Amino acid sequence: MSNTISVIGLGAMGTALANALIDAGNATTVWNRTPSRADALVARGAHRADTVTEAIAASDVIVLCLTDYAAVEATLHDLGPGLSGKTIVNLTNGRPDEVRAIATRLDGCDAHYLDGGIMATPPMIGSPHAFILYSGSADAFAFARDRLAAFGRSHYLGEDPILAAVNDLALLSAMYGLFGGYLHATALAGSVGVSATAFLSLVEPWLAAMMTVLPDYAERIDSGDHGRDVMSNLAMQSVAITNIVAASRSQGIDPAFMEPMERLAQKRLAGGFGTDEISGIIEAMRRK
Known part of the structure; x- marks a missing residue:
């Protein structure tokens, strides 16, 4: 399964990630709570998993791109044994405390955990302008790196799993500060x-x-x-x-x-x- 990968969560960003993987020639399995969201990806060659369990079993690298960490917890609930030996790459935006909790849980399942922060919009995925922050298991990053390269430039920040989340939120803070300053300035000039x-x-x-x-x-x-x-x-x-x-x-x-x-x-x-x-x-x- 050297080039297999599963994507769980097919919102706008998850769909963009799956498309990038397909474009890069990866055997890609997809799952979403609403099955119809996978239709276009299946038409492009992705395999549709009927259940989360099937999606996890299909690949050695699992990418999660969900709404929030509550959705991550709900999706992985009761899947402990099936996660053993898997590399879990969580690209869901969240807080450091949420990252720490899920990292601890997955460590207890004998899974290899990478947390990630996507610094791109969905249309940017797969382009030179996209970059993704990663932190967590160095071995997991080395193992999945070639497949993750399909998304954009990869920046591995270190073993502490919260590093990606903190830097992700910090970069977003700089962005929103810029946007907020611009909007306030434009309102004042207006x-x-x-x-x-x-x-x-x-x-x-x-x-x-x-x-x-x-x-x-x-x-x-x-x-x-x-x-x-x-x-x-x-x-x-x-x-x-x-x-x-x-x-x-x-x-x-x-x-x-x-x-x-x-x-x-x-x-x-x-x-x-x-x-x-x-x-x-x-x-x-x-x-x-």
Whole structure:
């Protein structure tokens, strides 16, 4: 069964994963709670499993792509003996505590567990733009790596199974922060009649320019030194942040996106770090 693989869960992402496996020449078995979702894949050469048990028995590598970890638990319920020796690759988005629980359970079933985070939309799967984070059993990753390459670039992060989930959520946090900032900015500009298209011509190059400071911020964060060679100190930047919040209110725009940034900046200022770079706000985010 060197190139066999089963995909359990055929939503938009699971279907994209199965299609990529078929395109790469893998013998692919598929299962979904609603059987008709497998029809197009079967027409392309996939084998339809009638039960989860059959899907797991068909392959040595099992890919799970389900709605949430409750669905993972329900799908694998009472399948302990059938999981022995299998490599389970769970690409369901979840929290670190959920990952730890399922990893412990599967270890007890003598299965080999890999958790994964998909950094792509369904249409990107199989393209050079898609990449997948993996963590968990190094042996399992080595065993399944060639088949998993069908999805996109693979990044193995280490043996701790929660590494992929934490990095997945962290990357999504950066993405949603960018989207949220853009949407708030566009709403604020729109309050004086600037169209989103017109504002894009200003905000796109501005964000691209601001991205160039991230390597400097990363060095400051790793060293813990936010006070060296400061380009724009927090005391000055906090005035702008507070003005954004106040202007949003006066323009009828909900400032909820910016209020946490204002609170964290004020917390950092209260600690006496007004002369530091704004990167120091990360220290206010961390639990002490």
